[in-house]
Amino acid sequence: MTQTATTATATATAEAVAAVPALAARAAGVGASPVREILALTARPEVISFAGGLPAPELFDAAGLRAAYDAVLRETPRHVLQYSTTEGDPALRGTVAARLTARGLPTDAEDLLVTGGSQQGLSLLATALLEPGDTVLVEDPTYLAALQVFGFAGARVVPVPSDADGILPDALDALVASERPKLLYLIPTFQNPTGRTLRAERRAEVARIAARRGLWVVEDDPYGELRYDGETLPWISAFPGAEDRTVLLGSFSKIMAPGLRLGWLRAPGALRRACVIAKQAADLHSSTVDQAAAARYLADADLEAHLATVRTAYRARRDALLAGLPDALPAGSTWNHPNGGMFLWVRLPDGRDATALLRTAVTHDVAYVPGAPFFATHPDRATLRMSFTTHTPAEITEGLRRLSRAFAQGA
Incomplete structure (x- = not known):
């Protein structure tokens, strides 16, 4: 091989392994959704998840x-x-x-x-x-x-x-x-x-x-x-x-x-x-x-009749979650009573970290979303979000029993 050919080959090899241009700063600086990652983690059918803000699929018309x-x-x-x-x-x-x-x-x-x-x-x-x-x-x-x-x-x-x-x-x-x-x-x-x-x-x-x-x-x-x-x-x-x-x-x-x-x-x-x-x-x-x-x-279709069915089911699920929280959460926890929607908000006692406790909860086949990622600046790590729409009242009651055991273990 001539010197010129050798040089050309070396140049081509160097060009072939050159780094591609970097991602835009905005793409590199915005993180993935922790909620989506938790949904993937809890996709096992045995997990009772209070994490996803998902409508109940059995209620779709x-x-x-x-x-x-x-x-x-x-x-x-x-x-x-x-x-x-x-x-x-x-x-x-x-x-x-x-x-x-x-x-x-x-x-x-x-x-x-x-x-x-x-x-x-x-x-x-x-x-x-x-x-x-x-x-x-x-x-x-x-x-x-x-x-x-x-x-x-x-x-x-x-x-x-x-x-x-x-x-x-x-x-x-x-x-x-x-x-x-x-x-x-x-x-x-x-x-x-x-x-x-x-x-x-x-x-x-x-x-x-x-x-x-x-x-x-x-x-x-x-x-x-x-x-x-x-x-x-x-x-x-x-x-x-x-x-x-x-x-x-x-x-x-x-x-x-x-x-x-x-x-x-x-x-x-x-x-x-x-x-x-x-x-x-x-x-x-x-x-x-x-x-x-x-x-x-x-x-x-009669959308109002469909919505009445959905509201009735979701109200019962919300009420089941509210009824079980006093026994499921650590003493000193607080939570709200929403008049609608899909979520309620919990704050654990000072010193508790909902993100750290989630790892223990998942081992008990129950999940929620830590509250920290929802804050724009200074997160409150004792908070968590619970969705009540995707499980029946009986499943919610069982999920809260599991959550109680997880919080007791993580204390």
Whole structure:
């Protein structure tokens, strides 16, 4: 081999093993969801898991959804199997608009964008609103996947002091004045992870602060129709002052089926149009056939009757969990009593670490989600989230017996 050929071979070899470019800083800096990792860890059928925020699969109206799919595929296959508009199926948007209007929030179909679950709606808003370094205010603690979205956007996340009734308006006002945030993200009703609900007078105050200070409010409402006790509260979007600066996110995941991956976004015109462009860049549009089937289901099935069945089952499961907690948790623990949704929030006595105790719990075939990952800054390691929707009352009672033994062992 000539010297030139040898040199060329060495150069090619060196080029072949050169390192690939690094990941973007935002990808390297945002961690995976601990909740998803716990779900994988507890996938064994013998585990009774209070971890996942999953709807009960035995309560899905599979027959009604199959009938809806059969109908649209039989009647309009060329349409439902084709590309469609980014904004979403007109019939589906019209039905959602009518439901919102009936619940006190006047809405037209044109006010809505259909999304891949409310999670995509949040991602689209981050794309349309946030520059790297912008400040976002959140509840303390807050939805874990929202922290991931804001992390990918390069935002600076600041928690607003909160109590059992949600964020404190005076603290919010002071933080808006000092931090100059771009937006406030809230789950006002049956919040994930705590299950708490923001009182009506605080909702009105949030609207006033947003109007006075100049602030976007993103109101995420995936759980609002899962109410078991008490009166329905108005959305922040419905309060005076909030009309032109509040985005409402909704989802079919908890009231129909999460596998549809369908949600919606209600926003003022200019922001909604920006989100449409962001969605075009992300996925062109949500599934045509899934949207058409969802619209047909809402037209043909009795969603309110289905929701009544779901609420009855979930109320019994919540009550079973609440009844068993005094004997299952260490002395000195505290917890709340949510009026709906899928979660309640526990705080163990000082000095207990829910993350460390989870390892012991899993050996007893029971699981929960530690609370620490839900905090934007300073985690409270004594906290944990418990979901009550995916197990029967009898299974919940057995799960609490296992949890009691695990906590006793880990003491």
